[in-house]
Amino acid sequence: MKKESIIKAQNLCYTYEGEEQPALNGLSLEIKQGKKIAVMGANGSGKSTFFLCLNGILRPQKGTLSFCGTPYSYDKKSLLALRSRVGIVFQDPDNQLFSASVRQEISFGILNLGADNETALRETETIMEELDITEFQDRPTHALSGGQKKQVAIADILVMHPDIVILDEPAAALDPKHTSLVNKIIDRMTDAGITVLLSTHDSDYAFSWADEVILFHQGRVLISGAPEEVFADHTALKAANLFQPAVLAMFESLCRKEIISAKTPVPRNLSELEHIIEGIQRVPVYGGKTMHHIKKKAILAVSFGTSYEDTRKKTIEAIEQTLETHFPEHKIYRAWTSRMIIEKIRKRDGLHIDTVSEAMERMKADGITDVVIQPTHVINGVENDQMKEDAESHRDSFHSISFGAPLLTSESDNETMVKAVASEFSWMSDRDALVLMGHGTTHYANTVYAALDYRFKDMGYKNIFLGTVEAFPSMQSLMRMVKEFQPERVILAPFMIVAGDHARHDMAGDDPDSWYSQFLSEGLKTECVMKGLGEYPGVRELFVTHAEEAVL
Numbered sequence: 001m002k003k004e005s006i007i008k009a010q011n012l013c014y015t016y017e018g019e020e021q022p023a024l025n026g027l028s029l030e031i032k033q034g035k036k037i038a039v040m041g042a043n044g045s046g047k048s049t050f051f052l053c054l055n056g057i058l059r060p061q062k063g064t065l066s067f068c069g070t071p072y073s074y075d076k077k078s079l080l081a082l083r084s085r086v087g088i089v090f091q092d093p094d095n096q097l098f099s100a101s102v103r104q105e106i107s108f109g110i111l112n113l114g115a116d117n118e119t120a121l122r123e124t125e126t127i128m129e130e131l132d133i134t135e136f137q138d139r140p141t142h143a144l145s146g147g148q149k150k151q152v153a154i155a156d157i158l159v160m161h162p163d164i165v166i167l168d169e170p171a172a173a174l175d176p177k178h179t180s181l182v183n184k185i186i187d188r189m190t191d192a193g194i195t196v197l198l199s200t201h202d203s204d205y206a207f208s209w210a211d212e213v214i215l216f217h218q219g220r221v222l223i224s225g226a227p228e229e230v231f232a233d234h235t236a237l238k239a240a241n242l243f244q245p246a247v248l249a250m251f252e253s254l255c256r257k258e259i260i261s262a263k264t265p266v267p268r269n270l271s272e273l274e275h276i277i278e279g280i281q282r283v284p285v286y287g288g289k290t291m292h293h294i295k296k297k298a299i300l301a302v303s304f305g306t307s308y309e310d311t312r313k314k315t316i317e318a319i320e321q322t323l324e325t326h327f328p329e330h331k332i333y334r335a336w337t338s339r340m341i342i343e344k345i346r347k348r349d350g351l352h353i354d355t356v357s358e359a360m361e362r363m364k365a366d367g368i369t370d371v372v373i374q375p376t377h378v379i380n381g382v383e384n385d386q387m388k389e390d391a392e393s394h395r396d397s398f399h400s401i402s403f404g405a406p407l408l409t410s411e412s413d414n415e416t417m418v419k420a421v422a423s424e425f426s427w428m429s430d431r432d433a434l435v436l437m438g439h440g441t442t443h444y445a446n447t448v449y450a451a452l453d454y455r456f457k458d459m460g461y462k463n464i465f466l467g468t469v470e471a472f473p474s475m476q477s478l479m480r481m482v483k484e485f486q487p488e489r490v491i492l493a494p495f496m497i498v499a500g501d502h503a504r505h506d507m508a509g510d511d512p513d514s515w516y517s518q519f520l521s522e523g524l525k526t527e528c529v530m531k532g533l534g535e536y537p538g539v540r541e542l543f544v545t546h547a548e549e550a551v552l
């Protein structure tokens with residue numbers, strides 16, 4: 001049955017006196033009778049202002065509002081009638097409760113509407129019973145707990161039998177027990193056919209409860225619709241400072257990993273999701289066989305590659321071995337992303353190394369069903385994006401493919417990295433300057449280098465400097481800072497997984513442009529440590545942590 005429109009707002013504008021920015025800025029929406037609507041949005045996006053307009057407390061300076069098809073009138077009588085039909089429960093009950101006792105408080109509204117004493121008493125008793133208020137009916141309202149005040153504030157409104165109840169953050173400042181009591185009361189309202197409009201920052205609750213979610217942004221509606229549509233819009237959620245509901249995030253992840261079909265109806269709560277998962281276990285069909293019979297797991301370690309055998313053994317192969325030790329149930333595969341290096345060592349040493357695509361084909365031929373791809377890249381840059389794209393094109397060949405993060409992907413990675421470097425160079429004196437050479441890229445992820453350089457200093461290592469060969473922080477900026485530090489000695493080390501070409505030539509080479517030569521020509525005693533990051537135990541452990549996060 002098509003629901004009738006109960007509230008219609010068109011192009012509402014409202015600016016508070018003395019304010020420059022409008023609180024409502026052309027807001028239009030329509031509310032259907034009997035619906036459960038969650039109004040969400042960042043702090044200050046205009047939710048409360050809109051609610052106050054709905055209840056006639058504020059009058060929009062522009063635009064029109066109508067209730068059941070009749071435009072709002074603002075004379076005293078119309079407002080009284082409107083407020084008996086459109087009730088608002090304020091975020092802070094202290095703004096609403098003013099009578100001496102609970103019983104007086106609740107009966108006040110209905111008496112004000114012209115009910116006789118007997119009717120008011122009867123209605124008050126009924127509502128107090130329904131909302132579990134009776135036991136504290138004689139207490140003064142100011143002496144109630146936050147949860148009890150909220151119950152009374154809701155009773156204040158319900159006793160007038162409104163058509164629509166607006167709740168401004170009903171769970172604000174309530175403990176879980178009172179939150180669930182208030183939620184139960186809200187459910188009873190909607191069961192009784194009352195239209196409920198509530199604002200909340202709780203995505204999980206809105207997702208499981210609402211028929212419709214409206215996201216406010218800067219005084220307008222950014223997006224509205226069914227919860228599964230609105231909460232699937234990551235851009236809108238970000239603009240509204242909201243998280244995705246946990247159930248939906250988990251559901252999307254399971255769909256991406258093809259553990260459940262993307263055609264499955266979206267679960268709205270944990271028990272619906274659980275039911276779906278139970279369903280998969282009962283019918284674990286994959287390629288005509290049951291899943292647990294054929295599950296074969298692999299980790300594909302993807303590196304850029306190096307043509308130097310000695311550093312390859314100490315870095316890339318050492319990382320692969322560490323992964324092998326930590327994941328005994330996984331077969332470890334290797335792929336490199338540099339076709340040039342692959343080609344070079346094929347010709348020179350007759351050694352074949354797979355590209356990502358070749359490794360995916362190889363794993364498929366070996367009957368691997370579940371793949372974790374762990375890049376050994378330092379940052380989440382172009383190489384990593386391209387590698388993911390290549391791997392993704394083989395998604396149909398596997399039951400699941402998941403990706404571990406590159407080395408430096410989060411704040412905590414940076415902290416771990418600082419500790420790994422510090423422990424590697426614990427032999428240095430405070431007057432030595434450690435200068436690390438990263439690769440650098442035009443990709444925005446390059447900012448990680450500057451952030452990490454800052455982190456070293458922040459964690460007390462004023463003598464560790466990180467720069468890049470190809471981007472920022474550049475050698476010029478490093479040189480300035482290192483000179484300001486006035487070190488007794490400069491220790492140069494690569495900040496790349498392998499100590500390859502860049503380390504040998506750009507860092508430690510004899511060419512006047514090499515970092516080594518440049519520090520020397522500044523009169524600084526300079527030494528090179530030819531150790532790739534893959535040789536640091538702390539770095540290898542960090543890759544294991546990232547792979548663990550990606551293992552299903």
Ligand SMILES: Nc1ncnc2c1ncn2[C@@H]1O[C@H](COP(=O)(O)OP(=O)(O)OP(=O)(O)O)[C@@H](O)[C@H]1O
Pocket residue numbers: 016017019021022023041042043044045046047048049050
């Ligand atoms: N009484 C007031 N006087 C002046 N400005 C106000 C007043 N009330 C709200 N505002 C401003 O109007 C804008 C919208 O505020 P409103 O309270 O409607 O947002 P909200 O979405 O309900 O925020 P929250 O989630 O924090 O409750 C904000 O910029 C706010 O600072």
